[in-house]
Amino acid sequence: MEGLYNFLTSLDGVLGGSPWFPFVLLGVGLFFTIYLKFPQVRYFKHAWKVVFGKFDKGNEPGDTTHFRALTTALSGTVGTGNISGVAFALYLGGPAALFWMWATAFFGMTTKFVEVTLSHKYRVQTEDGTMAGGPMYYMDRRLNMKWLAIAFAVATVISSFGTGNLPQSNGIAQSIEATFGFEPAIVGSVLGILLALVILGGIQRIAAFTARVVPLMAVIYLIGALAVIFANLENIGPSFVAIVSDAFSGSAAAGGFLGASLAYAFNKGVNRGLFSNEAGQGSAPIAHAAAKTKEPASEGMVSLLEPFIDTIMICTITGLVILSSGVWKEKHENNFDRSDMYFVQGTYDDQSAEDVGKLYNFLNEIKDHDIQAYSGDIRIVNGTAVSDGFTLINARSVAEDVKYSVSGEDPFTGTLKIVDGKPVKDNLEVSGKSLVHSAALTTIAFTRGYFGHWGQYIVSIGLMLFAFSTAIAWSYYGDRAMTYLAGPRSVMPYRVIYVAGFIWAAFSDTTLVWALSAVAIVIMTLPNLFGILMLSKEMKQTVNDYWTKFHSK
Known part of the structure; x- marks a missing residue:
């Protein structure tokens, strides 16, 4: 697994983690924002009217309503x-990362408007009578680039696991284990059965389920978040100041947080923003293709609301909970993931300004540092290291009160061999105090409000509903891609594998899952961004035609 993780992180380094990818993603959104004269602002009010059926006609082609198409797409993004993801972004880049998530969402509103409009325009009716759409159809039917359509469809199938399946299952299991103590394998198995029952019913059952669950889960989560925000109201102003002021300078070291450079915060904020709202990824157009309308632009307008709801509203609320409570810069007792651990030569103290400077350069991948991986033997007695000359970095922080055990039970006594910063003992488990990330960080933050420790249950329930609905939506994206690639008969085998992957991910390594997700997102996004740029003139004409028809009624 460690070898696979290293491969995935290397691949991500030249794709989503590269300096050029955020500029490509934001650049496409910026181009269409200017080219279409800020549709995310001009059409915002009209979009809400379309969502709630003001202009609906019952006899139009499609499988579901505007509202249900929106909730299905939202269930795919709100997870x-x-x-x-927000907690992961703040852990990596500090408050500055949230600003770049906002930027991604604002320009992403236009990107999503474009990709949904074009995909809806070239949707088709399949052999079983249902609608199928998505970027692969405009790539094939309009651009005459079947090779690109096939590449995108394959990437969609991969991304259905890397985005909609594995991280969702892993996040649910991690949160429920931390809150209720249930074994991840049991959680994954039970939810896997429920997942199978829902997705076998196709888009109509999926849309009906998400139309009920999405509003409910938003209300539950909002109540818990506001309980933390109002309990820490004095920190909300400084949190907003830090978000904006750090955006163009990077986030300074604070507590156990060792700081993030501007480039690092920018990159991670944009990437987490994409993971959250999926604008430009090409996933949402697949759900919106089922909407009952003859006007592609009207469904595109519905879709521009998604990044606003998903990122500018919900992600901001999560970010304020984490920042105002202060948990993002505190060290917490936790079990260390092997891929989060790294042993370095020398002794470093995060209370020393000189050491913090060196660690800052090391963690932000700035070459001006002399920190080297530790290789050698560490003597451990009754779970505690008695050797010196090394420092354990876990979750981008200096680990404290570290304990070593065998399979999480008996304290380890003996010699631990370290090679290139990593322990080689397979059944070793390490715990102690360090920064935490992902669902665990958000869970801790929710205990810092009026509900006290009961707040963690809101995160667990909210996460379960959010993530489970995302897994359902992405199963539909994957089966539409399989329908394009191999016909309707390929859908059932895909669904079986999809459910099996959901169960497996519940007890797999968290960091490995996120690494796979990062790669899968990019290999789906790049072909879609290329395609919509090729059709920019047609997009403008389609929007103009819509308004001409609308005003002539």
């Missing part, structure tokens, strides 16, 4: 990205 662990809003709970775990």
Whole structure:
């Protein structure tokens, strides 16, 4: 697993983690925002009217309503990205990361408007009578680039696991284990059965389920979040100041947080923003293709609301909970993931300004540091290291009160071999105090409000509903891609594998799952961004035609 993780992180380094990817993603959104004259602002009010059926006609082609198409697409985006992803972004980049999530969402509103409009325009009716759409159809039917359509469809299938399946299951299991103590394998198995029962019913059952669950889960989560925000109201102003002021300078060291450079915060904020709202990824157009309308632009306008609801509203609320409570810069007792641990040569103290400077450069991948991986033997007696000359970095922080055990039970005594910063003993478990991230960080933050320790249950329930609905929506994206690639008969085998993957991810390594997700998102996004840029003139004409028809009624 460690070898696979290293491969995925290396691949991500030249794709989503590269300096150029955030500029490509934001650049496309910026281009269409200017080219279409800020549709996310001009059409915002009209979009809400379309969602609630003001212009609906009952005899139009499609499988579901505007509202249900929106909730299905939202269920695909509102998931662990809003709970775990925001926490992960703040853990990596500090307050500055949230600003870049906002920027991604604002320009992403236009990107989503474009991709949904074009995909809806070239949707088709399948052999079983249902609608199928998505970027692969405009790539094939309009651009005449079947090779690109196939590449996108394959990427969609991969991303259905990397975005909608594995991280969601893992996030649910992690949160429920921390809150209720249930074994991840049991959680994954039970929810896997429920997942199978829902997705076998196709888009109509999926849409009906999400139309009920999405509003409910938003209300539950909002109540818990506001309980923390109002309990820490004096910190809300400083949190907003830090978000904006750090955006163009990076986030300074604070507590156990060792700081993040501007480049690092920018990159991680944009990437987490994409994971959260999926604008440009090409996933939402697949759900919106089922909407009952003859006007592609009207469904595109519905879709521009998604990044606003998902990121600018829900992610901001999560971010304020984490920032105002202060938990993002505190060290907490936790079990260390092997991929989060790194042993370095020398002794470093995060209370020393000189050491913090060196660690800052090391963690932000700035070359001006002399920190090297530790290789050698560490003597451990009754779970405590008695050797010196090394420092354990866990979750980008200096670990404290570290304990070593065998399979999480008996304290380890003996010699622990470290090679290139990593322990080689397979059944070793390490725990102690360090920064935490993902769902665990959000869970801790929710205990700092009026509900006290009961707040963690809101996160667990909210995460379960958010993530489970995301897994359902992404199963539909994957089966539409399989329908394009191999026909309707391929859908059932895909669903079986999808459910099996959901169960497996519940007890897999958290960091490995996020690494797979990061790669899967990018290999789906790049072909879609290329395609919509090729059709920019047609997009403008489609929007103009819509308004001409609308005003002539």
